[in-house]
Amino acid sequence: TTLAANAGMALRSGDRLAVNGPVALVWEDGSRLDLAAGAQVRVVRPGTGPGLLLERGTLTAEIARQRPGLPFAIATAEARIEVLGTHFTVSAQAQRTQVDLFTGVVRMLRVADGSKVVLRGMETATIAADVEFAAHPFSEPVPAAGAPAPAPAAAPTGAEPVWIPLFATDGLGEWSPQHGTWTEHDGVVRGVAGAQDAARLLGRRDYQDVELTCRLRVSDALVAELQVGDYNWFAEIPAHDGAWVAVALTQHGNDLRVTVDGLAVPLLPGAGLPPRAGPLAFYVRPGGALEIDSARVRVPTQTPR
Numbered sequence: 001t002t003l004a005a006n007a008g009m010a011l012r013s014g015d016r017l018a019v020n021g022p023v024a025l026v027w028e029d030g031s032r033l034d035l036a037a038g039a040q041v042r043v044v045r046p047g048t049g050p051g052l053l054l055e056r057g058t059l060t061a062e063i064a065r066q067r068p069g070l071p072f073a074i075a076t077a078e079a080r081i082e083v084l085g086t087h088f089t090v091s092a093q094a095q096r097t098q099v100d101l102f103t104g105v106v107r108m109l110r111v112a113d114g115s116k117v118v119l120r121g122m123e124t125a126t127i128a129a130d131v132e133f134a135a136h137p138f139s140e141p142v143p144a145a146g147a148p149a150p151a152p153a154a155a156p157t158g159a160e161p162v163w164i165p166l167f168a169t170d171g172l173g174e175w176s177p178q179h180g181t182w183t184e185h186d187g188v189v190r191g192v193a194g195a196q197d198a199a200r201l202l203g204r205r206d207y208q209d210v211e212l213t214c215r216l217r218v219s220d221a222l223v224a225e226l227q228v229g230d231y232n233w234f235a236e237i238p239a240h241d242g243a244w245v246a247v248a249l250t251q252h253g254n255d256l257r258v259t260v261d262g263l264a265v266p267l268l269p270g271a272g273l274p275p276r277a278g279p280l281a282f283y284v285r286p287g288g289a290l291e292i293d294s295a296r297v298r299v300p301t302q303t304p305r
Helices: none
Strands: 002-004 016-018 023-026 032-035 040-043 051-063 072-075 079-083 086-093 096-103 105-110 116-120 123-127 175-179 181-185 188-192 199-203 210-219 223-228 233-238 245-252 255-260 267-269 281-284 289-298
Touching: 079 086, 079 096, 086 105, 096 105, 096 116, 105 123, 116 123, 116 289, 175 181, 181 199, 188 199, 210 223, 210 233, 223 245, 233 245, 233 255, 255 267, 281 289
Parallel strands: 002 016, 051 072
Antiparallel strands: 016 040, 023 032, 032 051, 040 051, 051 086, 072 079, 079 105, 086 096, 096 123, 105 116, 175 199, 181 188, 188 289, 199 281, 210 245, 210 289, 223 233, 223 281, 233 267, 245 255
16 A cells, blocks of 8 residues: 655555655654655665665655664665765666765665665766666766776866765775774775874875865874875864764965864974975874765865876
8 A cells, every 4th residue: 555645644664655745754863865756665674774665756865873784774676775874865767776975975786786886975876777887976977888987077177176085985995004904894994003003094196286075083092183295284183072073174285274173273294394295194193093984085286196
């Protein structure tokens, strides 16, 4: 039986709901799904955590942070999308599922063969016969299935630079663990320092001008460091009782700034030379741990190493 959506109605597992106009479904933890007109969903538990089956139509999700190992899951005929806390849109059509991720990280599984893609903020992926199953920035055209990926096109003169993920879609990519143990899981990069040795993760790409945003969480240490130009200058990121903090960095010419939760933090000298091209690095002191989430950069100009 398919139910018509009514304000204030309680749903149970197994209920199927048809939507004639915009409807919001709200979970006890504050997670919210906004269903567009024409959507049809079935309330199920497609995994060990909460979730539902999107049979057709489009929904936009704002998912509260979930407990580890118990992701909120949204299933379609072609896909399973696992969420630990994020903002995204899912569209299900005949033999086609598309996810547009605005913030956070989601893992998308193709039911037909079990292949997986990890999406980070401002990325999209589609499961369909005619397109490549891979994560792509919103501004990047999606290649046809089996076609070689096109070379990146130069941005038009005066165009706004595009945000791109700082890390690869699976693993550390162009980043070198110098000290400590560094891993990537569900889009979160984690470094653990030894009792007597720090943990440092160094990029392999030089940046002259760069903007960076990310979320950092420091535990078992008072501060971590975001290092610019290798170790030319650095900012200390406080632990904030183990809570996630929003970090933003801008380096434009000699203007270098870092904010934590919107508040400026002082820049400290490593080499202490004027801002120059060099790699970024993340560092945490002995005994500490550092987690990095939703890291992205946009680069007006850059010089590869």
